[in-house]
Amino acid sequence: DAKTTQPPSMDCAEGRAANLPCNHSTISGNEYVYWYRQIHSQGPQYIIHGLKNNETNEMASLIITEDRKSSTLILPHATLRDTAVYYCIVRGINTGGFKTIFGAGTRLFVKA
Amino acid sequence: GAVVSQHPSWVICKSGTSVKIECRSLDFQATTMFWYRQFPKQSLMLMATSNEGSKATYEQGVEKDKFLINHASLTLSTLTVTSAHPEDSSFYICSAVRGQGVDEQFFGPGTRLTVL
Numbered sequence: 001d002a003k004t005t006q007p008p009s010m011d012c013a014e015g016r017a018a019n020l021p022c023n024h025s026t027i028s029g030n031e032y033v034y035w036y037r038q039i040h041s042q043g044p045q046y047i048i049h050g051l052k053n054n055e056t057n058e059m060a061s062l063i064i065t066e067d068r069k070s071s072t073l074i075l076p077h078a079t080l081r082d083t084a085v086y087y088c089i090v091r092g093i094n095t096g097g098f099k100t101i102f103g104a105g106t107r108l109f110v111k112a
Numbered sequence: 113g114a115v116v117s118q119h120p121s122w123v124i125c126k127s128g129t130s131v132k133i134e135c136r137s138l139d140f141q142a143t144t145m146f147w148y149r150q151f152p153k154q155s156l157m158l159m160a161t162s163n164e165g166s167k168a169t170y171e172q173g174v175e176k177d178k179f180l181i182n183h184a185s186l187t188l189s190t191l192t193v194t195s196a197h198p199e200d201s202s203f204y205i206c207s208a209v210r211g212q213g214v215d216e217q218f219f220g221p222g223t224r225l226t227v228l
Contacts, residue, residue, distance in 0.1 A: 036219075038156075041203070041222070041224070042221055042222065043116075043118075043205050043207075043219035043220050043221045043222045044156070044205070044207075044219045045219070046217075046218070046219075085155075087155070098144060098146075098209045098217050099146065099158065099161060100146070100158070100207070100217065101158060102148075102155045102156040102157075102158075103155060104155050105155060
């Protein structure tokens with residue numbers, strides 16, 4: 001799987017948008033970008049995924065650059081409960097494609 | 113989304129004993145399950161891939177005789193930590209794959225193992 005690069009930590013004020021960047025310059029054509037988050041002492045939680053178009057769901061928006069070499073996860077109105085480690089993952093869908101390799105992620109601190 | 117459970121949620125055992133952790137997909141059949149280990153303040157490390165009815169595939173550096181994986185049915189995979197030692201103390205997380213959709217991988221809540 002392609003590797004991703006994320007900043008180790010970020011702060012965000014409660015109620016403001018949190019923009020989490022991810023670089024995945026070696027992504028291949030059939031690989032999707034996934035975002036998960038892990039709240040302390042819990043299993044990872046799926047947030048969103050995309051191939052090349054921007055995506056939005058009830059949790060977040062995903063903006064993927066035209067060359068697909070980077071993406072940004074946007075939490076539009078961060079709350080204290082969004083404090084977690086956010087993982088950006090690139091993964092294919094062929095046989096074995098669900099093998100998810102986690103990088104270090106970004107530790108997001110949402111402050112009151 | 114679908115639900116994946118783990119049992120127990122936490123366990124404390126003495127050094128030298130074996131501990132079994134269960135991972136269940138509650139409302140779907142899982143063709144593949146994965147086992148991860150996570151040490152404090154570190155990311156998840158993939159240990160092995162478990163396919164129903166076949167032997168697990170272990171990642172490099174993971175001892176297959178130490179971490180026994182059994183995927184006896186489409187809804188249950190077990191991880192047994194044999195002859196546990198304090199350095200095996202960790203947070204163990206499983207994930208289960210449903211079908212072939214791009215978003216159909218679900219993670220369990222994790223099991224915290226403490227070996228005294």
